[in-house]
Amino acid sequence: MKKIVIGDPFQTKFAFRETCFGICEKEGKILLTKKMNKNEISLVGGGVENGETHEQCLKREFAEEVGYLINSIAELCDVDCYWLAAGKYPMRSLAHFYIVNVDDENFTPTEEGHKPMWVEKQEVKDLCPLPYHQQAIDYYLNL
Numbered sequence: 001m002k003k004i005v006i007g008d009p010f011q012t013k014f015a016f017r018e019t020c021f022g023i024c025e026k027e028g029k030i031l032l033t034k035k036m037n038k039n040e041i042s043l044v045g046g047g048v049e050n051g052e053t054h055e056q057c058l059k060r061e062f063a064e065e066v067g068y069l070i071n072s073i074a075e076l077c078d079v080d081c082y083w084l085a086a087g088k089y090p091m092r093s094l095a096h097f098y099i100v101n102v103d104d105e106n107f108t109p110t111e112e113g114h115k116p117m118w119v120e121k122q123e124v125k126d127l128c129p130l131p132y133h134q135q136a137i138d139y140y141l142n143l
């Protein structure tokens with residue numbers, strides 16, 4: 001799997017988070033999730049829980065955030081990103097990105113406060129502010 005590195009490793013203490021995200025495209029649109037309480041839009045996914053595989057993480061996050069069941073997963077890239085969260089907190093995010101296909105039917109997300117959105121693929125990068133999401137979207141769009 002392709003690995004993309006953004007930024008330089010920190011020489012000071014920093015937070016670390018490992019995550020998995022899925023890029024799901026249908027009819028030229030990509031599935032995103034909107035966190036209603038924070039007015040944030042992102043790719044569907046989140047943190048890998050203790051003992052969880054990447055596939056288990058993706059399936060759980062898609063059910064929680066957008067109410068879709070995944071029927072296939074393919075590796076896309078890893079993005080190892082050193083950045084300042086909220087513009088000031090040193091953070092290393094190791095994000096694994098996959099291309100996923102979902103069932104046609106969705107159900108109510110199990111995690112409240114999320115709204116699924118299908119967005120034209122050319123508009124997705126502008127809606128997702130996280131630097132590691134932008135890198136993965138660029139890579140996907142240029143395949």
